[in-house]
Amino acid sequence: MKKHNYSAGPCILPQEVFEKSAQAILNFNNSGLSLLEISHRSKDFVAVMDEARAIVLELLGLEGKGYQALFLAGGASLEFLMVPYNLLKEGGKAAYLDTGTWAAAAIKEAQSFGNTTIVASSKEENYNHIPKGYTVPADADYFHCTSNNTIFGTQMKEFPSLDMPIVCDMSSDIFSRQLDFSKFDIIYAGAQKNMGPAGTTLVVIKEEVLGKNGRNIPSMLDYAKHIKAESMYNTPPVFPIYASLLTLQWLKNLGGIAAIEKINNAKAALLYAEIDRNPLFKGAAAVEDRSNMNATFLLNDEVHAATFDAMWKAAGISGLPGHRSVGGYRASMYNALPLESVQVLVDVMKELEKSIQIPALSN
């Protein structure tokens, strides 16, 4: 049966990425060797790394604008530490926007590192919206935000303009929508949503913001060292980077971010329309902040949960249960999820409505 994979991450990737990466494991570039057994310094893998770093800047419209792309290991959680190490001055101050679990984790790491101000938080309302109208202290060394909140289903639609470096964790919506990416000085993202499998983290850095905080930075946490080594300071996670390149090539061939944004808008519109129309369901997040990547929604009456769960499972849908912090359901609609899969979910929601109305009428 056709599967409809709504996993929140690691998540669905294009089918051709599975096929091409499996082939590379058996025989890479017709070399007779597996991608897994070649040196990361070999000509063939250096070409992969170079193309992966270049295609990122091309897709984001950042070529020739003083940016460098790195594919690091460690996960986005390591960036929570690397960002203050690289940008926070001794005695300086960092400014963070608290929009969800991952934003809070970044804040916790920065707080244990140095002086950190939370400019605004929606924690008291279980992160059901993005705070607005906040002020960022003019003397902060940088401002940090999280563009999309996977767990709560909210997404920043606007970003502040500030006279300081802006750092954004885009783990769960990078490459999904057009933005002026040159507004950001550091963008980072774990691969495992729109970019590839788990195991590598993309960091895009405007080089001019580095080397200004006067700290002694441990080698592996030093963005400048990774840039100088062309993202090969140590042995990089070869397979996750190759699979990420394949995913980015797929996106480029599709027409880039502009093309996928149209598809993502159509998927989100279809599902949110049904959430709002169907009397059995309600959305969990503030309407103006709804994420196009992760739609969180609830049954108005939990009594229908068992029926609904059986129905979507029977339709081949997986990964739909919401995170325990929100409950209900979360439909993650990353780049590789086809519109067809959203239609299947919407049809199941309509079916549930019908199945409940009929017994009601017959009583």
Added chain:
Amino acid sequence: MKKHNYSAGPCILPQEVFEKSAQAILNFNNSGLSLLEISHRSKDFVAVMDEARAIVLELLGLEGKGYQALFLAGGASLEFLMVPYNLLKEGGKAAYLDTGTWAAAAIKEAQSFGNTTIVASSKEENYNHIPKGYTVPADADYFHCTSNNTIFGTQMKEFPSLDMPIVCDMSSDIFSRQLDFSKFDIIYAGAQKNMGPAGTTLVVIKEEVLGKNGRNIPSMLDYAKHIKAESMYNTPPVFPIYASLLTLQWLKNLGGIAAIEKINNAKAALLYAEIDRNPLFKGAAAVEDRSNMNATFLLNDEVHAATFDAMWKAAGISGLPGHRSVGGYRASMYNALPLESVQVLVDVMKELEKSIQIPALSN
């Protein structure tokens, strides 16, 4: 043509690892989903992680001895920082043995972190041997060594007994030979030699050594946090861990470390015998410290280099050139390299000798 892959790492892995991991990318556990698109919290992947952690302790003979195995991201280079963060006290001292490029990199990171003593070094002799007869200061917080030096072809045959935690970087020879692994308190190893593809780092920790240095440790660098989270503090590098599990299963089925050690001994004996016998070649490392994983050797007369290079390439051998710090040749004979590949190399060395002697006789 059959390939004989002598790459120093990432390196050859068992053929069944390539086949099974490629299959898992297309359809994991007959789920209809790719290994790359499932949640790391799914039952199927949690089982992979649990088995990978358990098989490590089983193979090393460390079950029930207070050890925990972690599969982290970041590369062994990140452990250069994590070790002092977790073991070095404020105002304390670390003791390091300097046996090669990677030992020196670990030392550099520790030095930038705190007080670090080098107990002995073979740097002045281009690391061609393992220093012996050194004294480790009794007041050191821990002792750090590197069991095998990939670049220089040396390997520690004995380890000191000390009243302090012993930390060992076993990146390039773990799982290759029997040792009393319970002598060590922290063992770490990048996967990409004997354990799997690049992208994950194994850390084996005697839990009792943690939590004693009184430091505020950043979350992602804190071994205790990773242990508490059962190696899932953040999204782990799913594919590299799965391929590592397959490699460790292969080793277990083969008979474990005792079985592979015999094969590794046979491979090393075959090659070193030829290096010592063949008048055209000489070994680069002190005989008593020769590595069974990486044999470094040189031509006595560089004039034969072009001929030799053409001959081994024609025989399907790849990855043989030595590291620029040593020159000559390096034959990396990791677990998955078959004895047959060593025989092919030895035959080429004999062929070279013959091809040179014949014109000499005809003159």
